[in-house]
Amino acid sequence: MFNSLSGRFLVLTTVFVMLAEVLIFVPSVARFRQDFLNDHLERAQIASLALLADDVLAPELEAELLDNAGVYNVVLQRDERRELALSSPMPGSVDESYDLREAGPLILMKDAMKRLIDPNPRLIRVLGYPKDDGGELIEVTMDSLPLRTAMIDFGLGVLLVSALLSLITAFLLFLAVRVLLVKPIKGVVGHMQRYAEDPEDARRIIKPIAGVREIREAEEALKSLETQLSQSLRQKERLAQLGGAVARVSHDLRNILSSAQLFTDRIEMSEDPTVKRMAPKLVSSITRAVSLCETTLAFGKAEEPAPLLTQFNLAELVNEVLEAERLAIGEHEVSLSEDIPASMQIRGDPEQIYRAIANLVRNARQAITGSGEEGEIAVSARAEEDAWIIEVTDTGPGLPPKAREHLFQPFQGGARKGGAGLGLAIVAELVRNHGGKLQLMRSDEHGTCFEIRLPTGDLG
Numbered sequence: 001m002f003n004s005l006s007g008r009f010l011v012l013t014t015v016f017v018m019l020a021e022v023l024i025f026v027p028s029v030a031r032f033r034q035d036f037l038n039d040h041l042e043r044a045q046i047a048s049l050a051l052l053a054d055d056v057l058a059p060e061l062e063a064e065l066l067d068n069a070g071v072y073n074v075v076l077q078r079d080e081r082r083e084l085a086l087s088s089p090m091p092g093s094v095d096e097s098y099d100l101r102e103a104g105p106l107i108l109m110k111d112a113m114k115r116l117i118d119p120n121p122r123l124i125r126v127l128g129y130p131k132d133d134g135g136e137l138i139e140v141t142m143d144s145l146p147l148r149t150a151m152i153d154f155g156l157g158v159l160l161v162s163a164l165l166s167l168i169t170a171f172l173l174f175l176a177v178r179v180l181l182v183k184p185i186k187g188v189v190g191h192m193q194r195y196a197e198d199p200e201d202a203r204r205i206i207k208p209i210a211g212v213r214e215i216r217e218a219e220e221a222l223k224s225l226e227t228q229l230s231q232s233l234r235q236k237e238r239l240a241q242l243g244g245a246v247a248r249v250s251h252d253l254r255n256i257l258s259s260a261q262l263f264t265d266r267i268e269m270s271e272d273p274t275v276k277r278m279a280p281k282l283v284s285s286i287t288r289a290v291s292l293c294e295t296t297l298a299f300g301k302a303e304e305p306a307p308l309l310t311q312f313n314l315a316e317l318v319n320e321v322l323e324a325e326r327l328a329i330g331e332h333e334v335s336l337s338e339d340i341p342a343s344m345q346i347r348g349d350p351e352q353i354y355r356a357i358a359n360l361v362r363n364a365r366q367a368i369t370g371s372g373e374e375g376e377i378a379v380s381a382r383a384e385e386d387a388w389i390i391e392v393t394d395t396g397p398g399l400p401p402k403a404r405e406h407l408f409q410p411f412q413g414g415a416r417k418g419g420a421g422l423g424l425a426i427v428a429e430l431v432r433n434h435g436g437k438l439q440l441m442r443s444d445e446h447g448t449c450f451e452i453r454l455p456t457g458d459l460g
Helices: 005-048 059-069 105-117 145-197 213-268 273-297 314-329 350-371 401-405 423-433
Strands: 073-078 081-087 096-099 123-128 137-143 310-313 334-339 345-348 375-383 387-394 437-444 447-455
Touching (some): 005 059, 005 073, 005 081, 005 137, 005 145, 059 073, 105 145, 137 145, 145 213, 273 314, 334 350, 345 350, 350 387
Parallel strands (some): 096 123
Antiparallel strands (some): 073 081, 123 137, 310 345, 387 447
């Protein structure tokens, strides 16, 4: 039972109620002792009233009166005169005296506990005020054994009532806890277990019904968590299916491009000046396409491959990106420019950096052409003490709110109509593989600026 919430509550409630009863036990016993002594004083006062009828009492009557009062003698003080009203032989000398006239709560409790602990019979003297103005003082001598016996009986009664009260209280609280707390908690646990069996089934998501505010808040938090998890699992399944389709398409596309590579050798043999100038770029583009298809085929097994770090000229690579992009601009009025020192060398994977910059430039170009306005795209770079900085800036219409809200998250809203939202996610992953960081510096109606920061040190 102690391992359950309701069982622990039952045991703890019993213990706490008993502790509370123990705390009131001492004052209760002290009050009982005071009442017991006052009762004997009152009975002794009543017994002494027999002297008012007859100044001389027969020894037998006097002994009977003292026995009924439970005392050995009675002393009364009237008009500042003390007199022995009733008396009988005492078994010994007085051991202790107790004055009830000015005894405070602490003194009463101390005397009561002292009497309760001491098992030896004592002869005690008790002083108090007579009832109904029967004098200034009444004093009796009595045996303490009946007092202690009565105190023990009273204390046992108090403990018995306390134990019974604590059990009843604990049992009622036990039932209340089971109904108000344990049952709703078990319901939540049951929902969690059923949901865990098939988390993609939206019908298993918990519906908050608890009346207790704290449990209701827990149910609502669990509902939110289960809803997000179910959506993520469904999205993961769709992505897995999409990945399989992309892998199949990439497999066929790789075969087609591999065949196209065979024809580029004959194209390079052409004497046409234009063909001679464009053929190397065509070969380079087809090679990159084949490499991209092969990387896509490996995507289902791993993330982007680790970069193969080499030193390369950044200006030449950016020039290749811009040359390829100029072919796609067509008749649109979009100008491309670069501001990169001709001798600037950076360390990284040329293919991955090419893809990252090409994605950013392509996104910028599509944003400008989609707006129907003129625009400019600029790629600049500079070297700082601990990093190489590459910036891609455009004068397009800026990113839509949904794209800014889910920046760098795949399939969470593209930057243009019809976009899948993969471009920036791919760029962020490529840059992150280099130990760098992709940041959106600004995006408004005047244009957008992305910054690629690549560390100059070795990757860890």
